[in-house]
Amino acid sequence: MGMSGSRQGFGRLREGMARIAYGNPLYAMMLGGRTPGSLSCVPPDPWPGDSDAGGAMLAGVFRFAGQTVGPDAGGAPPWRPPGASAGWMAAMHGFDWLRDLRAVGGDNARRRARGMVLYWLDHNASWQGQTWAPAVLGARVANWIGLHDFFCASADDAFRARVFDSLARQTRHLARVVPGRLDGLALLTALKGLAYGGFCLPDQERQGMEALRLLERELPRQVLPDGGHLERNPSSQLQALRHLIDLRAVLRAARVEVPESLQHAIDRMTPALRFFRHGDGGLALFNGAREEDAALVDAVLAHADARGRPLKSAPHTGFERLIAGRTLVLMDTGAPPPPGLDTHAHAGTLSLEVSVGKERMIVNCGSHPVDSGPWRAALAATAAHSTAVLAETNSSEVREAGGLGRRPTHVGCERQEVDGAALVVATHNGYAKTHGYLHRRRVYLADNGEDLRGEDTVEPVLGSNPAAQPFTVRFHLHPLVQATVIQHGAAVLLQMPGGSAWRLRASGGTVEVSESVYLGTGDEPHRTSQVAVTATAGPEAATVKWALRRERKTA
Numbered sequence: 001m002g003m004s005g006s007r008q009g010f011g012r013l014r015e016g017m018a019r020i021a022y023g024n025p026l027y028a029m030m031l032g033g034r035t036p037g038s039l040s041c042v043p044p045d046p047w048p049g050d051s052d053a054g055g056a057m058l059a060g061v062f063r064f065a066g067q068t069v070g071p072d073a074g075g076a077p078p079w080r081p082p083g084a085s086a087g088w089m090a091a092m093h094g095f096d097w098l099r100d101l102r103a104v105g106g107d108n109a110r111r112r113a114r115g116m117v118l119y120w121l122d123h124n125a126s127w128q129g130q131t132w133a134p135a136v137l138g139a140r141v142a143n144w145i146g147l148h149d150f151f152c153a154s155a156d157d158a159f160r161a162r163v164f165d166s167l168a169r170q171t172r173h174l175a176r177v178v179p180g181r182l183d184g185l186a187l188l189t190a191l192k193g194l195a196y197g198g199f200c201l202p203d204q205e206r207q208g209m210e211a212l213r214l215l216e217r218e219l220p221r222q223v224l225p226d227g228g229h230l231e232r233n234p235s236s237q238l239q240a241l242r243h244l245i246d247l248r249a250v251l252r253a254a255r256v257e258v259p260e261s262l263q264h265a266i267d268r269m270t271p272a273l274r275f276f277r278h279g280d281g282g283l284a285l286f287n288g289a290r291e292e293d294a295a296l297v298d299a300v301l302a303h304a305d306a307r308g309r310p311l312k313s314a315p316h317t318g319f320e321r322l323i324a325g326r327t328l329v330l331m332d333t334g335a336p337p338p339p340g341l342d343t344h345a346h347a348g349t350l351s352l353e354v355s356v357g358k359e360r361m362i363v364n365c366g367s368h369p370v371d372s373g374p375w376r377a378a379l380a381a382t383a384a385h386s387t388a389v390l391a392e393t394n395s396s397e398v399r400e401a402g403g404l405g406r407r408p409t410h411v412g413c414e415r416q417e418v419d420g421a422a423l424v425v426a427t428h429n430g431y432a433k434t435h436g437y438l439h440r441r442r443v444y445l446a447d448n449g450e451d452l453r454g455e456d457t458v459e460p461v462l463g464s465n466p467a468a469q470p471f472t473v474r475f476h477l478h479p480l481v482q483a484t485v486i487q488h489g490a491a492v493l494l495q496m497p498g499g500s501a502w503r504l505r506a507s508g509g510t511v512e513v514s515e516s517v518y519l520g521t522g523d524e525p526h527r528t529s530q531v532a533v534t535a536t537a538g539p540e541a542a543t544v545k546w547a548l549r550r551e552r553k554t555a
Contacts, residue, residue, distance in 0.1 A: 035165040036202045041253040043200070043246065045146040046303055048295050049099030057101060058112055064091035066369030066523040077116045079123060079131075085370060086130070093124070093131040094139035098147045113151035114159065117144070121162050125169075132170075134177050135186040138193025141170050142246065145196045168204070171197025175207045179214055184222065184341045185229075185236050188243045191215050195247055199254035208254070215247065216261050223265045227272030228317025232337045233344055234276035234283040235290055241269040242300050270301060271308035275321055276330070278355040282520070284330045285353065285364040286319070287337070288344030288371060288380070291520040312422075313415055320415060322422045325449020326357045331441075332387075333413040333426040336396050342404045344371060347396035348385035349408055349428045350441045354452065354548070359496050360478040362386050366519035376400050379519060386476050388439050388456045388544075390537070391469045395430030395439070406433070420447030429461070436466030437537055450550040459541035468538040473546070475504065476516050479528040483513045492531050493551070501551040508544040509535030 056063065060071025062078060065087030069078045078084075079092065091097070095117075101109040124131050131137075144152070144167060152163055174194045182190055191211045198208020222230045222240070229237045244266050251258045276284045281294030313320055318334010331352040336345045344367065354362040365384035368375035380398045382389040389395070397405030408430035416423045427440040442455040456473045460466050477483055482495040491505040492513055516530035533544050 034168075034203065035161060036168055037161075037164070038202075039145065039148060039164070039200050040202050041200050041250075042148050043146055043196070043249040043253040045099070046299060047099060047242070048293070048299060049097075049101070049103030050293075051100065051103040051105075053097065054100035054102070054104035054109060057097065058104065058108065062092060062097075063523075064088045064097075064369075077119050079120065085372075087370065089130050090133070090136050090139075093120075094136050095143040095147075096139060098143055098151060102147065102150045110151055110154075113147075114155055117151060117163065118159065121166055125166060132173065134174060134180060134182055134190040137170055137174055138178075138190035141167060141174065141193035142189075142196040145200045146246070164201070167197060168201055171201060171204055171207055175210060178211075179218075184231050185240055185243075187218060188215075188222070188240055191218070192243045192247055192250075195250050199250050199256060205254075208250075208256070212251075212256075212259065216259055219261050219265045223269060224316040225268075226311060226314040226316040227268035227270070228275075228314050228319070229269070229272075230337060231287070231341050231344070232317055232319075232334060233287040233289050234273075234285075235288070235292055236344075237269065237273050237276060238283065238292055238297060238300060241266065241273055241304060244269065245300065245303050266304055267306045267308065270304040270306035271311055272314060272317070273297070273301065273304075274308075274310035275314055275319070277310070278330075278353070278360055279326075279328060279358040280355070280360065281358075285366045285520055286330075286332050286348060286351070287346050288367045290367065290369075312417075315413070318411065318413075320413065320424045320426075322424065322443065322445040323449075324420060324422070324445050324447050327445060327449035327452065328355050329353070329443060329445055329452065331424060331426070331443060333411060333424065335409070335411045335428075336404050336407045339403065343402040345396075345404050346380040346385065347382045347394040347398050347404065347407075347430075348380075348387060349382075349395050349411060349430055350426055350439060351385035351387035352443065353386065356449075356496060356500065356502075357498070359480070359498055361481055361494065361496065361502065362475050363478050363518060363520065365476055365517055366521075368519055368525075369523055372402060373400055376402065383472075383474065384476070386474055388441070388458065388471055388473045390431045390435055390437055390439065390458060390471045392472075393431070393434060395428065406430075421445065431458075432461050435469055436461050436464040437469065452548040454546050455543050456546075457541050457543040458535075458537040460537075460539060465539060468536055470534060470536050471542070473506075473509070473533045473535075473544045475531040475546075476518070477529045477531070479518050479526040481529070483529045483531060485511070485513055494548075502548055503551055504531055504546065504548050506531075506533045506544060506546040508542065509533040 062069045067088045069081045101113045178190045194211035198204045229240045282291035320331045322329040367379050377400050382394045396407035408428040411428045413426040423444045425442045431437045440457040444453045458471050480497040484493045486493050494502040516528045517525040518528045519525050
């Protein structure tokens with residue numbers, strides 16, 4: 001049995017044991033206790049919802065994780081539709097979508113929210129593996145409490161009593177299963193739910209203090225010294241910071257002292273989130289991240305209430321940021337996240353993204369909300385990133401079910417700055433064992449931001465004599481950028497949507513423009529182009545040199 005097979009086998013064993021332990025009527029009785037008559041405090045919920053998604057829910061359409069489930073024939077909410085993915089189920093039962101109904105506003109949306117909560121209570125009151133998974137349960141508890149004023153405050157006493165009784169039961173179960181085998185963002189989500197239940201429900205403060213103890217133990221590991229999150233995913237950075245802001249708000253509402261470690265983590269993570277933003281306000285597409293809603297990013301940064309300009313360098317997380325004039329370059333210069341935290345990680349080592357002002361130019365292809373199977377294999381591949389790929393082989397082994405296998409064991413990076421210009425030199429050994437080569441990338445941005453140059457070198461590992469291998473340096477373009485081959489194939493003219501033009505020249509290989517896809521937002525891929533420079537590595541190091549310069553308008 002392979003490693004992934006062993007993992008699946010252990011997973012099924014744990015699931016079976018959990019079903020025996022928690023899925024029997026006796027355990028449901030053990031979760032009983034005094035039903036709270038009210039909440040002892042209600043923390044604020046400042047996060048925006050999507051009124052379009054809320055309107056679709058009023059019509060019985062639920063779209064989560066790239067999957068749409070239409071209205072049930074009987075009008076009932078589809079809590080367990082056939083063929084629903086794990087991501088869809090987690091989103092449906094996590095209740096983040098209550099904000100979308102709140103964004104619609106009005107009594108109709110409020111009644112719909114109450115009806116769905118009531119239907120959930122009727123059919124999901126006892127433990128079930130998927131819907132009571134700790135991270136899903138943590139999200140649900142936090143959302144029910146945080147959005148109490150929207151759907152519950154003005155409801156009748158019988159409805160409120162059922163909600164509070166269920167919240168108490170869910171919190172008691174959460175206290176028994178956390179931290180378990182949880183890690184990363186999933187653990188933070190579960191701890192947030194435990195803190196909400198502990199500090200906002202009467203007589204549960206002991207559970208809240210336990211959540212705080214576990215959080216203080218976890219923060220130094222998950223929040224790296226430069227403020228980056230351990231998963232190395234800008235979307236995870238956004239969500240983790242949002243969770244910490246919510247946790248701080250709960251403590252303030254409950255008049256519990258905010259630990260210094262929590263405040264320091266927020267202070268460090270805020271500039272690191274700014275680090276990953278392009279000029280359009282969205283996030284860079286590394287390791288399974290999406291662009292995200294710029295309004296949500298703005299809200300998280302505003303409510304973090306932490307000063308600090310974006311970092312130039314995030315050496316602990318493994319990213320570099322070069323900025324001059326109106327040009328921004330973000331580059332992945334770190335090793336992939338460790339096993340267990342690499343579920344969404346991509347084989348994009350040394351990839352880069354470039355934006356000019358508010359316009360993205362060079363991108364990575366992004367990720368699909370389903371993030372498994374063929375989409376996972378295609379979009380997590382090295383070839384879906386703006387970097388070099390050797391022999392059409394991924395620099396890290398991509399597993400379709402999530403996570404990475406073989407990966408670079410060393411990624412080195414040096415940075416120099418002189419008079420406003422910046423040079424980054426990074427090397428990874430992801431191809432050392434499989435092919436006997438190293439990939440080195442040099443990226444230079446001039447002080448005016450209108451001259452970006454790079455070199456991609458593929459060289460044999462010292463003392464080895466590997467077989468010759470083809471390699472390709474790719475530059476995926478944003479869908480709004482138009483590419484035209486010029487100079488008899490020696491260069492490509494990139495026309496930006498705002499009217500500016502950039503000339504991409506390359507030497508050391510054959511240049512061509514071909515089709516690509518972009519999935520930075522939404523569920524459907526956008527057609528776009530890529531510039532590919534193909535060369536061959538042999539006993540001697542082979543280098544592709546490239547330069548991107550802004551075209552001067554002539555009268």
